[in-house]
Amino acid sequence: MALDKNQIAQRIAQELEHNTYVNLGIGIPTLVANYIPKGIDIEFQSENGVLGMGPFPFEGDEDPDLINAGKQTITTLDGAALFDSATSFAMIRGQHVQLTVLGAMEVSENGDIANWKIPGKMVKGMGGAMDLVASADNIIVAMMHTNRSGESKILKQCTLPITGINCVKKVVTNLAVLEVTEKGFKLLERAPGVSVDKIKNATEAKLIIEGEVPEMNI
């Protein structure tokens, strides 16, 4: 069974390391916050200027002066700090944020990512994505393995305008966990009940497969 969005988030949450700062992008990445493993202390950074982001507010407690990068109303936790956009991107560019999780339209086998622009369509802009992918030591992409037409988003080379080069370290999709290695995508895990062949068929890029590929633990 392919994973749903919540399960992708759940699998990514297993990558979280104790005592680290994490920036979650819009969409599936946001859901990762719901699955932090026990004993793992994490602080979430949002690039519009908050560290120590908490859950959504209770109804009636929404504050227009307290939002995340997706413009959603949020809360802060004990130990939170607020700051301006230059300081926020100083944290990101200066590699103080250890992990960035974000969505993508395409990822290529050398770790390029395309997630901001489709030529001919309305372009909304890159927001903070270009700063994030150019900076973080560890970048995990959360996305569906194929697009709505069934075409692979895991490619030899990106076809869309790219957001950053050589930056993605891991990709977690509804079908598989892939690591970006010097030789290309290595298939680390498959979704429960999804065969290696099914993943191969859904992948344009070459997959490196070593021995038995275990199922994800979801």
Place this chain on the structure above:
Amino acid sequence: MALDKNQIAQRIAQELEHNTYVNLGIGIPTLVANYIPKGIDIEFQSENGVLGMGPFPFEGDEDPDLINAGKQTITTLDGAALFDSATSFAMIRGQHVQLTVLGAMEVSENGDIANWKIPGKMVKGMGGAMDLVASADNIIVAMMHTNRSGESKILKQCTLPITGINCVKKVVTNLAVLEVTEKGFKLLERAPGVSVDKIKNATEAKLIIEGEVPEMNI
């Protein structure tokens, strides 16, 4: 009569413009704060991180956490703000501080200033002086016209290692007020009772003298 240090400061205070921010260097420049003309609103910036600096504290009120760039204990006035050194020099470099008054060992006729280093002697460092002289739109030098050996400090060319080039706009000494023009030093005013000849004799650089040179109004 040549001016004393307080009178030099008093003359410089006449240059202060309403509603401006001013950085005063160590020594004679510090004394300028005692002679702000009536009706002129000024805020003093100190590069170690304060805007709206007030007078020295009353005895017993000294706070080791509140000093100026000369490491003297100070106070703050209503409307003051405190900030870090990068923000402080952002104000300076970004030309938000309109006037800098500082001392010098030598000034040359193209507006170069030397005030930080004497070869062979212990060098204390430039502190903020290089940032200040490279940045401010208006720089006034406060100093004695000659050094202790009676040699002119108003020169065709600086002999000491310079702090900044083409930056000084005006020099106020114990003998004269000089403007740095494209053609060199123009003698604007002389100290009360001090003759033009006396100033000429004390000046190595060529002086531009147009018509009658008025006495300072001290």
Place this chain on the structure above:
Amino acid sequence: MVKKIVENVEHALKGVESNMTFMFGGFGLSGIPENAIVSLSKKEIFGLTCISNNAGVDDFGLGLLLKRKQVKKMISSYVGENAEFERQMLSGELEVDLIPQGSLAERCRAAGAGIPAFFTPAGYGTEVAKGKEVRKYNGKPHILETALTADFAFVKAWKGDTAGNLIFKGTARNFNPLMAMAGRITVAEVEELVPAGELDPNQIHTPGIFVQRIFQGNKYEKRIEQRTVRTKK
């Protein structure tokens, strides 16, 4: 003390003209200078270049200037939620320069700090890097970005004093302090204006030196774009 207080938004806007470059603080609709924007949208000024992280929505924020076609060019990082913006952009009426959000913030700060240019890794290898100098530091390629200035910067704070000192609230701080630094004339509007001396000098976010004019806004709508809540257990 240098006094920055002006009577109202009209006095604060003195000198705005067609074809000028304006900066607007805010992220989405949070922390935008609502009163300045509404007043600007009623003036006969056109051909504006607007630097702002976002472009408002159709009937609020910079959407008001876009609707009256006062804007010639937008410099932003994300311009999502605005149908009229999309129409003008796709039809070619509106020039749009999209730049990475971190570079936008740093370029504003740089202008205010007298730093004309700096190297950043953001955008290397992408179309953002076109025509820009590339240099490697610590083995990693960086591109050279330049400072962004504006004739006017419009910012919004929570509290301010008559000396121009500003305190922001929550994430409504965002680009406001950086644009305050960058504006040749910075106009700050605040929810609450107090006499100098009432704010703790240790808690000022933007020192008054960066602000040329300050006024208390008439009212603040403070719209929420994505109201998200959880239910009480």
Place this chain on the structure above:
Amino acid sequence: MVKKIVENVEHALKGVESNMTFMFGGFGLSGIPENAIVSLSKKEIFGLTCISNNAGVDDFGLGLLLKRKQVKKMISSYVGENAEFERQMLSGELEVDLIPQGSLAERCRAAGAGIPAFFTPAGYGTEVAKGKEVRKYNGKPHILETALTADFAFVKAWKGDTAGNLIFKGTARNFNPLMAMAGRITVAEVEELVPAGELDPNQIHTPGIFVQRIFQGNKYEKRIEQRTVRTKK
């Protein structure tokens, strides 16, 4: 929450070694990390490169490290009031790199902000510019300065919390927030350490992400270099 609290200064200094580069916050003797300095001055570590605006006085601040000849090189803007420093410098025992104060501050911030280099007008035409690239912006020559990093940054704040958030007091802030950003390991000592949640998130000067270890100092002498007062009328 990411916890930063360590038991005491000894735990905070874990990993310091000879030949490392250290940064020290403070301006003159104001805002210096007194406890870290005293502990470092008792360790058998030598050949240090110290980045600090000033060099302390003979028997306090960095003077303690200088006296034991632990310092190989000082990177500072002003190193006035220290006789032993002067002796070592003139005899050639001590390397000294003097850089403009604003460039020092900005170079620390740049390191912390992932900006490897920037242009500044400070020092153009002087010996500080030797060997540095010059470029004109707006008709004015600027020189290229690079980021300054350190193995450890030692900073001192007024209040801090267990998440590493810092609040400074008065002009004791100075270089501390910038060096906190620049240190690979930043050690913050505070006069008062409180549980996370007690400080207002809106009033944090240095967010905890820039701090790796925090402890409450045993005592603070807080010497005044130039006690200046006026007499009551």
